[in-house]
Structure formats: C-alpha cells, structure tokens
Amino acid sequence: MILKLCIAFSFLISASYGQISVVDFCVADYSVANGPAGYSCKNASKVITDDFIFTGLGVKGNTSNFFKVAVNGAFDLTLPGLNGLGLSLFRLDIDVGGVVPIHTHRVSEVIIVMEGTIIAGFIGSDNTAYFKTLNKGDVMVFPQSLLHFQVNVGNIPALAFVSLNSPNPGFQFISASLFANNLPSSIVEKITLIDKDQVKKLKSIFGGTN
Numbered sequence: 001m002i003l004k005l006c007i008a009f010s011f012l013i014s015a016s017y018g019q020i021s022v023v024d025f026c027v028a029d030y031s032v033a034n035g036p037a038g039y040s041c042k043n044a045s046k047v048i049t050d051d052f053i054f055t056g057l058g059v060k061g062n063t064s065n066f067f068k069v070a071v072n073g074a075f076d077l078t079l080p081g082l083n084g085l086g087l088s089l090f091r092l093d094i095d096v097g098g099v100v101p102i103h104t105h106r107v108s109e110v111i112i113v114m115e116g117t118i119i120a121g122f123i124g125s126d127n128t129a130y131f132k133t134l135n136k137g138d139v140m141v142f143p144q145s146l147l148h149f150q151v152n153v154g155n156i157p158a159l160a161f162v163s164l165n166s167p168n169p170g171f172q173f174i175s176a177s178l179f180a181n182n183l184p185s186s187i188v189e190k191i192t193l194i195d196k197d198q199v200k201k202l203k204s205i206f207g208g209t210n
C-alpha cells in the first residue's frame with residue numbers, strides 16, 4: 001500500500017514538475033527556427049513590454065470571403081510573449097449568413113459570444129453531435145481535436161472571442177483538407193464516396209489541383 005502511494009506520489013511529482021517553468025516567460029525569438037515545443041527564448045535582457053501586447057482586436061476583421069468570416073488574433077506569430085504559455089486568443093467575426101466551416105485544432109477551444117446569435121457545435125468521436133444556439137454572453141467549450149463549427153443564424157453580424165490552449169493551435173478545415181489539396185480526384189472520390197462531378201466542383205471552389 002505504502003509502496004503504491006509512493007509510486008503514485010512520485011508520478012504526480014514528476015508529472016507536475018513537467019508543468020513548472022524555471023523561467024518567468026519565454027518570449028519567442030523569431031530569428032531562430034520554430035520547433036515542436038515552440039520558439040526558443042529571446043534573450044531576457046532584450047524583452048520589452050510590447051512583446052506581451054497585441055492590439056487590433058477592437059475592429060472587425062475582413063469578412064469579404066466565401067464563408068463571410070474573419071478570424072484575427074494573438075498567437076505565437078503575432079504575440080511573441082505567448083510562446084510557451086499554452087494559450088492564444090482570437091476575434092471571430094461572422095457576417096449574416098456566414099459560417100466557420102467544420103474544422104479541428106490540436107487543442108481545446110472556448111468561445112464567448114459578444115454580439116449576435118450563432119449555432120455552435122462539435123461532433124464526438126462516436127459521431128454524437130453536441131450543438132446549441134448561443135447568444136450574447138454564452139460560452140461553449142470544444143474539446144481538443146474534435147470537429148466543430150459556428151454558424152451565424154441571426155440577422156446581425158456576430159462577434160465572438162475564442163481562446164485555445166496552445167500558442168499555436170493549428171486550424172484544419174475539413175473541406176479545404178479534402179478539396180484544396182493536390183490529391184488526384186480519383187483518390188478523393190474513393191476516400192470520400194463523393195462522385196466525380198461533385199469532387200471537380202468542390203476542387204474548383206477550394207482551389208485543389210489534380
């Protein structure tokens with residue numbers, strides 16, 4: 001019993017030590033290549049307050065695109081002070097009739113709606129859909145790596161902010177992954193069960209080749 005407790009404790013201690021940093025921060029040094037753990041740290045003597053500041057989320061993004069949506073925000077490439085801290089923050093504008101198509105990230109996301117009405121949801125790995133109409137002040141979480149979406153179903157432009165627990169969460173839009181790629185159409189047809197004409201149409205919309 002005591003041995004088991006000791007093993008459990010040593011595991012807990014080693015697990016938590018992994019989270020403890022020996023530095024206050026690790027501001028991204030863009031002069032050195034990025035790696036799996038993020039950017040190298042900028043020399044602390046050269047760190048300035050502005051390394052921790054991002055401005056511009058007070059204005060609407062450019063929604064003149066196919067999906068009528070704009071995503072702008074603070075992540076490791078735009079806010080060097082986020083490097084290594086496990087979080088990022090984005091402004092999401094969705095015009096009337098606009099949609100953030102189904103997509104996934106490497107990490108979890110939390111959304112707060114500031115204006116408008118959206119339907120947001122995600123699909124569990126057992127294909128259960130969890131979705132709801134969200135209004136101003138509503139918060140929803142999308143668990144890590146699960147497919148999710150947001151649709152403006154109101155009659156005014158929707159504004160929301162999302163935060164993700166990575167300084168570089170990655171965005172993989174499923175339609176773009178399937179139809180903006182350079183896979184031969186014959187393979188896309190096989191792996192999606194979508195017929196040839198539709199594959200050609202979707203490839204032309206998303207800019208896929210072959």
Ligand SMILES: *[C@@H]1O[C@H](CO)[C@@H](O)[C@H](O)[C@H]1NC(C)=O
Pocket residue numbers: 043044045046
């Ligand atoms: C950081 O910069 C200071 C001042 O320029 C310098 O003395 C120091 O050697 C640098 N540290 C590293 C690790 O490069």
Ligand SMILES: *[C@@H]1O[C@H](CO)[C@@H](O)[C@H](O)[C@H]1NC(C)=O
Pocket residue numbers: 062063064065
């Ligand atoms: C918004 O994006 C569209 C499409 O990329 C572009 O043509 C337009 O100039 C942009 N508008 C502004 C204000 O940047």
